[in-house]
Amino acid sequence: xxxxxxxxTGALGHIGSRLIRDISRTAAGRIILLDNMESQRYVSLFxxxxxxxxxxxxxxxxxxxxxxxxxxxxxxxxVHLAALTDAANSAGRATEVMDVNLDGLKRVAEAxxxxxxxxxxxxxxxxxxxxxxxxxETCTELKPQSxxxxxxxxxxxxxxxxxxxxxxxVVCRLGTIFGWSHGMRFHTAVNKFTWQAINGTPLTVWKTxxxxxxxxxxxxxxxxxxxxxxxxxxxxGEIYNIVTExxxxxxxxxxxxxxxxxxQVSYVDSPIMNQLSYDVDDAKIRAKGFIPHxxxxxxxxxxxxxxxxxxx
Ligand SMILES: NC(=O)c1ccc[n+]([C@@H]2O[C@H](COP(=O)([O-])OP(=O)(O)OC[C@H]3O[C@@H](n4cnc5c(N)ncnc54)[C@H](O)[C@@H]3O)[C@@H](O)[C@H]2O)c1
Numbered sequence: 001x002x003x004x005x006x007x008x009t010g011a012l013g014h015i016g017s018r019l020i021r022d023i024s025r026t027a028a029g030r031i032i033l034l035d036n037m038e039s040q041r042y043v044s045l046f047x048x049x050x051x052x053x054x055x056x057x058x059x060x061x062x063x064x065x066x067x068x069x070x071x072x073x074x075x076x077x078x079v080h081l082a083a084l085t086d087a088a089n090s091a092g093r094a095t096e097v098m099d100v101n102l103d104g105l106k107r108v109a110e111a112x113x114x115x116x117x118x119x120x121x122x123x124x125x126x127x128x129x130x131x132x133x134x135x136x137e138t139c140t141e142l143k144p145q146s147x148x149x150x151x152x153x154x155x156x157x158x159x160x161x162x163x164x165x166x167x168x169x170v171v172c173r174l175g176t177i178f179g180w181s182h183g184m185r186f187h188t189a190v191n192k193f194t195w196q197a198i199n200g201t202p203l204t205v206w207k208t209x210x211x212x213x214x215x216x217x218x219x220x221x222x223x224x225x226x227x228x229x230x231x232x233x234x235x236x237g238e239i240y241n242i243v244t245e246x247x248x249x250x251x252x253x254x255x256x257x258x259x260x261x262x263x264q265v266s267y268v269d270s271p272i273m274n275q276l277s278y279d280v281d282d283a284k285i286r287a288k289g290f291i292p293h294x295x296x297x298x299x300x301x302x303x304x305x306x307x308x309x310x311x312x
Contacts, residue, residue, distance in 0.1 A: 118233065
């Protein structure tokens with residue numbers, strides 16, 4: 001296949017900082033990195049591989065002229081990672097979250113549609129919210145529980161409406177990421193628990209959550225899924241769940257304890273906890289040939305190894 005120049009927005013974040021190093025060399029010849037430094041992860045730009053051409057644009061998706069960027073750099077595909085991503089704190093900045101995550105996406109998507117350039121959009125499995133049973137992409141009772149998840153669902157719905165207008169895109173509902181990268185963040189479940197364990201901080205866990213499953217995604221699997229889509233030009237307007245495995249809190253704590261046996265856990269009551277259970281099926285992307293290979297133990301072990309010198 002012809003190698004493309006890929007525009008990666010939000011390129012310096014947790015996912016982007018791994019993707020821009022491990023992007024498929026079959027699909028990508030050059031990468032244009034766009035980030036507004038909201039997350040201040042300059043470190044993500046250190047020591048990039050020498051075999052790919054990079055160009056960094058310090059720019060905001062709310063104001064960038066995407067029409068000019070797409071034509072000036074002859075972009076062949078867009079991986080749109082830029083977003084405000086701290087779901088737990090999104091309630092305090094709901095308007096800004098919508099501005100960036102929905103209106104920003106619309107600006108990127110409109111430029112892609114006009115230039116006939118395919119768009120990868122990462123949504124989240126948290127659009128499922130509380131579910132009684134295992135769910136797949138056919139689920140119509142979506143229950144996003146935060147402004148962040150609401151913004152992602154609204155973006156999905158916007159993209160679905162653009163299919164008829166000729167936009168080529170794919171939506172991947174990513175499980176919660178675990179695993180190390182240069183631009184790693186620690187505010188999602190596995191990473192946060194691992195960070196606390198490394199620092200000797202006891203974990204507080206809701207009793208009702210202990211045996212409830214949620215979908216998790218190894219960062220390596222996430223990048224492989226993006227590469228899988230780029231290599232196959234799988235911009236079919238569909239939604240795919242991307243999940244390494246569904247795990248209970250008990251399993252996550254057990255995996256961390258394997259590396260940090262001194263980890264203390266206390267259990268508290270929470271009346272709202274059953275809202276957070278969702279067990280997600282990824283058969284649809286597997287049927288296309290994508291098989292995740294990640295492993296919770298390895299992901300946690302890698303993170304612990306990176307921080308072993310500060311371990312309590
Ligand atoms: N990490 C996860 O667990 C997870 C799960 C599901 C979906 N996703 C989605 O994947 C994408 C990447 O996630 P991540 O974990 O790498 O997030 P991240 O927060 O680590 O990175 C996001 C990047 O976007 C940049 N950014 C924020 N606002 C911007 C703006 N207005 N203009 C330009 N850049 C901006 C930030 O500076 C940051 O570098 C996001 O869209 C997120 O919603 C992530």
